[in-house]
Amino acid sequence: MPDEERERLLDIAKQAALEAGKTVWDIYDSGEYESYEKADESPVTTADYKAHDIIKAYLSKHTPAIPIMSEEQTNAPLSERKKWQQYWLIDPIDGTQEFVARSGDFAVNIALIEDNQPAIGVIYWPAGDALYYASKNGGAFKQSPGETGPIHVRKFDDPSTDVVTIAISRRQSRERVLSRLTDKRVFNTLPLGSCSLKACFIAEGKADIFMRLGVTGEWDTGAAQCIVSEAGGNIVAVDFNPLTYNQRNILTNPNFIVLGDQQVNWTDIIQYYE
Template structure:
């Protein structure tokens, strides 16, 4: 279903994410420079320059709002996460996929309010796709080669059938995920990288996405906002809504607990968690 214009602030965030996507593709065409962080994960000049661009442009929207970006946080700057309202940014989610030449990498920007992902934008520049949501409605946009928006449609989760379709990480699947899914009526299983997993559930292409591994809040916030706006939910393994922000000024406080995202209601997901007798923790 084609929809009218998105809310003004959401469109501003979309424009910033699209600009970052153009920059990333330009760097990719020229050959990205890759180095390793202290934890061994890769970082490229595309990550760093895209975060600089996003931070600069978000500050123009409202210089009073803190911005917590992955690369700044990795360098020790994460104090803004204790604010009531702040931006969470992952300038290039799926760096490993980006380095390998896969199209499954995204730009993620989310406005967090009172612990909830309120406005979220996910741009998959190599796939020419944009997903966004404002908490009550979510969209999928098709993009032209220059990443301008060609069309905008409202998206909504599907009503899960008796056989569920699951989506899992392309590079982080583990035994806990397999055990969880084995206890559920899974009819089809998809694999994709980055925050696109949330987007597949938001569009109804998948029903459930379990993540029993280490993730940070900037990895999940934007995609989670899109999913919630499309009618889905994300719960921790004990049935609580996945929350954002941190009371302690330290990077570890921004690490997510294990979670499950679902295209149905909170009550239905809590029932599945009980059925699976899930016993996993961070």
């Protein structure tokens, strides 16, 4: 894809995320929404559906030839999807449980997948008015009041001994996460909400790793993977194999890890088992 076209698509994704995010924040602030339970027992709200509608309308208007895949719609079967060279992958609200719990730790995720890999990633965090974004080979950036510019994972002074900060879920067992860490070094923990926010905090150097053990969809990692990778980190399955996009009938991810500084030998620190 030419650089000019990628920049155009990145701007479209940024505007769609901002428009949806600001509307979602107004709904969150008013408290006027309905909450439901999906078949998998995960929550969904009318705010999720509103954000989906806003993003889909914006992307369809400005990029009518690019298909859209979203958590909040019935998506095409693999027989059709496998023909797509590129498509939009969106999670209208990542962290719906945090939206309902009123922690503020939720975000809007938009990715452009090209040749089965994230090529553009945009994540908007309404509570912090922070826009994280990246494009392949273009670097990662954060735009927020008083803080705009490139972001990078934290570089360790000594990869073999430096204290590691682990981003953990507000509702995740700290003991379960720490049980996966085989290194003897000191670990700090940083409680946060949505998967994408943890990834963004790693991308900007506020945390070093995050391990997600539980059901997620490809829309939970698409935008984050582009941002983290361009910031110098990586997202992999917990067995350290790459994540895949649009290559299976199901759209769920395996358990995965977001990793910061790539100088660190993470396979010596994190133990994999089912």
